[in-house]
Amino acid sequence: MTQPSLQMDRTAWIMLIALAAVWGGSFFFAEVALGEVPPLTITLHRVFWTIPILAVIVAMKRIPVPRNPRIWLGYLGMGALNNAIPFSLIFWGQTQIESGLASILNGTTAMFGAVVAGVLLADEPLTARKIGGAVLGLIGVGVIMGPEAVSGFNPANLAQLAIMGAALSYAFASVWGRVMLAGQPPLMNALGMVTASALIMAPVVWIVDGPPALSLTATTWGALLSLAALSTGLAYVLYFAILVRAGAANLMLVTLLIPPFAITLGALFLGERMAPEAWIGFAIIAVGFAVNDGRVFGRLRR
Template structure:
């Protein structure tokens, strides 16, 4: 299930890359949440999940839709107009480390520990390696695009904190539906104002990509997300962060003729190490194993 989630989320970068040939970034965001909304709504109804009536709850969904969908999707899709989908997915992999730091600062029950600080520092080091020192002196579109993707990752981090503070008492699938509803409400006027009326005369490949990013990378992804969360817990679910880039890179290489340089792959390795430090379990197991081996000797 974790691999399936990584595949459909990794596929979102591929679907967006195809859709960007004919559709602007913010309109892709609207398509992604608009078409996912009835799918999630049908699932909520079929499962008999009660729909909240409180305006306070729906206000929280509106904010959640902005932080977890509207802002990051739009930033990442715009970033993909300048950089490859594989690189975007690698930079998006910093989400877990941003999330750990933001939660450590804002939430009392998730303190900012040394391993979170070290993990975040490694994540920044990996990003710096990817972008190169020239980012400080040469703000070309590619650099701005990478910063946009990082901005999306930071928005995801704030969304996770917001969800824990404001929506922890709601059923998870209802949260997914409410969040997508909130982001749809936000994106409709924004798209019509800035992009104009969405075109319908799109090629079959682009329509297929829009359907894929909505039905697979959004609706199905949330079903897998909450199923894994219930079975394996949040810590194991975080592992998907490391599994997304290989799928996104593989799809880009196979179908879009994208090629990533050595810097990107080394940077991903450093980011992965930062994730491992933030998560902590890998090193704890290695320490326990070394102690067990020592005791046996």
């Protein structure tokens, strides 16, 4: 007996928009915190303060904490690939480019994820559609970066490459999670992941930035705690709720909804303005997502 396809009902759409808002807000909160806190330390704050939030949720749901060393190895890999590396690259990138632009470049994650999964996972073959979507995503990035990206060194271009590196890290994280953490409770996976991330980042921050300063302004603390509570803790709860209700394919729509929130917050509160080529690049990336997803063109053919 076949399972019915998962659909986006009104509740799923509300949760998806809320998820896009809190994830889009992460770029804004990071931009605010960067005024006082270095990028690596922001990453540590983001994962460290998320631990008690998710721990309370896991305890309330009576989800058992695994004792299998292989599962904790899985958490360690996810902590590095899905949190420590991409968060640090994105936050450093935001020291050179606007938060809205960073969110647009991060939107290539879905296309890269499809290609990486196609290469590494036997049950997700690499198709012409996935390759076409990834190529369009790269074209969109090329339009954003412009021809000067290959004509000389520019810190802004290096920052954009850092965001792309974060997207690629997210792509490998999805494969790692499929292989190492299949069948584990999702919220426990999230708690294990942020715990491992904090263990990874603590010595790195101590060596590179020194002990984290606690004498920060209320605005900075608000941004850091919002990163943890909203853009990480609440985001994971929404993420897994949408995954169960509407499925992974519908969940990936959040990729296209994040940049508008990040761009709007940057424009309203940080005075950021996107160049025309950024909007053109975003449009091309959106088409690449549609090609990769396949459902829009499938409906047009029917």
